[in-house]
Amino acid sequence: MKKLSLAEHSVRELNSALHDPRAMDDGTEWYVSDPDGRHALACGLNDELQVTIDGHAGYYCAGMNQHATVVINGTVGVGVAENMMSGLVRVRGNASQSAGATGHGGLLVIEGNASARCGISMKGIDIVVGGDVGHMSAFMGQAGRLVVCGDAGEAFGDSIYEARLYVRGQVESLGADCIEKPMREEHREELRGLLAHADMDFDPGEFRRYGSARKLYNFHVDNAGIEQGDSHE
């Protein structure tokens, strides 16, 4: 395992080393200590590296990740794993706003709570949150799955496209064009797989499913004044 302390090295030195094709030489495991909330740690990775960040990270940790596994033993700031393409990012603590924003693929696991706009504009990423998510989560979610093992804040799934949402606890309110949908066996099976992948021990039968009513897909005069939670069905 290669070790790098951010008390002794800069963020630039860390990312430069992780981007270097030689980062895979002599093993794929990296241990990063003393992150102390620094931003843009382990972003833009493009190899099957195993990176452990031992402590709290700032904004955009593991941003645009491809292939790599990044584990953060602490909390993370805004936009963890934003625009992730593939790989796995696991946050042992809580996450700030916009976790997994615009992600195209891979799995983001947040073992604690996630703040507002978790999964905003998600485009294929899977996100599993052990606790609660804040308001406007999955806003304009296009594709992928968001699993919330706790509660969801207000305007959940606002203006959603085709992302699939599962919530175990309460939803404070649904956003425009987001509706509850029947939970069939195929969905429980999908959820079972996601929870197992995320190492979360919950019963899929305790979750409810939400998605798009698809009533905002075309501009129409009757949509002009649509309220949150309205499905116009």
Next chain:
Amino acid sequence: MSERTEDWGLRESATFDRRTIHEIQRAADTGIYDIRGFGAKRHLPHFDDLLFLGASMSRYPLEGYREKCATDVVLGDRYASRPLHLDIPVTIAGMSFGALSANAKEALGRGASAMGTSTTTGDGGMTDEERGQSRNLVYQYLPSRYGMNPDHLRMADAIEVVLGQGAKPGGGGMLMGQKISERVAEMRTLPAGIDQRSACRHPDWTGPDDLAIKIEELREITDWKTPVYIKVGASRTYYDVKLAVKSGADVVVLDGMQGGTAATQEVFIEHVGIPILAAIPQAVQALQEMGMHRRVQLIVSGGIRSGADVAKAMALGADAVGIGTAALIALGCNHPRWSEDYQRIGSEAGFYDDYQAGQDPAGISTQDPELAARLDPERAGRRLANYLQVMTLEAQTIARACGKSHLHNLEPEDLVALNMEAAAMARVPLAGTEWIPGMGT
């Protein structure tokens, strides 16, 4: 007005003219606002309201055909280790695949590359056609993040973080369902055929302090090689430019309200934002006060049509300009050869602005395969290169007449204004006077 109406002494209202009456009746018929493409069509103070003071006794001109007048520009050397080196200061502004056909995007790349300048992606990601034909490709980083991926980010020659555009500062993009083909839908991860609504705010930052960290992330991902532009629609330009510089921009792109769009509400196009003429001096002032003029380059766009416009923008302090609508016209948009086709869809060559409808007879703002096939990207690319060549020669002609051996040497002192509005906005004297309204002189 016909002879008959003159006989009757009919008088058209200046307030409720026929255009206004038509729009009220259209609104009453449909119950929804008008969406169209193109840019502002109302009369606005513009570069036409400025003139150059050619050299005579007090200034020394350069010989028009023989003496050097350089046109090159370096963009993005504040932080990036690989800034762009362009041969001419006329760049192609961001326009998406989706809004435009793949052939049109390829043609833009071909024309720009032939003249040694850059072209720009748009809200929808990077196409192979565009990357393959563009020597210098600027990759837009937009609120929607459609098609955004780190491979393309690393392939880009520059990154343009888009906060807004001149046609709709404060608004997100639209792409109507008839243009969401299977390929466009796949690139944007959207269902085919829906009316796509782009976000107006970025999903993972909310202010200049956050943006500075976002830019740091983009630089880390690209190993500090790639210049980062920030694009703003012209509105509170002085403050926006200061904040863009503070956020770490290598280049500021400033788009005036005459800038084009593929689809936006007409009320937005005509009533939000300020003319580029008013915005440039604000931007230059902001840069100068921060000691960043020429260090952070300024690209301006929104109604640039000719070499005279290029020269005037640069004299006001821009380092380069961007063209969008003019580039499409050079490709063949609104060409009279398609006059009958324009009439068939209720328009006319020279008036066509329904870019959102996807029925463009010229094959440019469409995803219809038959219409798109009308545009030969090689021939259209040559037309664009010709046009860029003419603009460059025109700008050089003016610069030499003002005694300048480089377009960047043009300065406000070379300009006068034809009317008070332009003088006040551009901060140059009214012609024949030394008076700059609002400047206490």
